[in-house]
Amino acid sequence: MHKLYFHRDPKRGVEETYNWLVDEVKELGEALRMLDNKALENEFADVIAWLASLANVANVDLEKAALNKYDSRCPKCKRSPCQCTF
Amino acid sequence: MHKLYFHRDPKRGVEETYNWLVDEVKELGEALRMLDNKALENEFADVIAWLASLANVANVDLEKAALNKYDSRCPKCKRSPCQCTF
Numbered sequence: 001m002h003k004l005y006f007h008r009d010p011k012r013g014v015e016e017t018y019n020w021l022v023d024e025v026k027e028l029g030e031a032l033r034m035l036d037n038k039a040l041e042n043e044f045a046d047v048i049a050w051l052a053s054l055a056n057v058a059n060v061d062l063e064k065a066a067l068n069k070y071d072s073r074c075p076k077c078k079r080s081p082c083q084c085t086f
Numbered sequence: 087m088h089k090l091y092f093h094r095d096p097k098r099g100v101e102e103t104y105n106w107l108v109d110e111v112k113e114l115g116e117a118l119r120m121l122d123n124k125a126l127e128n129e130f131a132d133v134i135a136w137l138a139s140l141a142n143v144a145n146v147d148l149e150k151a152a153l154n155k156y157d158s159r160c161p162k163c164k165r166s167p168c169q170c171t172f
Binding site for chain 1: 087089090091092093094100101104107108111114115118123126127128130131132133134135137141144146148150151152154155156158159160166167168
């Protein structure tokens with residue numbers, strides 16, 4: 001995503017990129033109520049693409065952030081599979 | 087995420103998992119307005135974790151969906167970097 005879109009992302013800015021992400025999450029919600037699996041896959045792809053663009057604009061390494069918190073264990077109970085009782 | 091949480095995710099169901107994702111996206115929006123980079127990384131990690139859980143519950147391969155649509159080229163103009171003029 002960085003290579004594909006970073007030349008454009010910073011011009012859009014954090015707030016507008018976040019608003020795009022929110023719109024894509026809404027579209028994902030609508031697709032979840034349909035029975036069109038291809039459309040659903042498309043919406044999941046769009047959400048992760050906009051999340052990656054937002055991370056780029058906010059100067060966050062998305063992969064590193066995810067692995068730091070969830071790398072093969074639950075961040076709360078520290079086990080895999082998670083054994084939290086809540 | 088599948089290994090960590092899939093034993094619990096299906097019990098929660100698609101709708102409730104989606105609602106958790108929406109809540110995490112809101113928290114990400116709040117974190118973007120703060121100056122705490124560690125908190126921001128945490129929120130990005132939570133959004134991608136819930137997105138992965140939602141994909142598991144909805145029986146979608148998130149990585150495959152993303153790569154099918156965005157694998158090294160823009161899905162609209164088919165170029166990398168994207169050269170769409172909109």
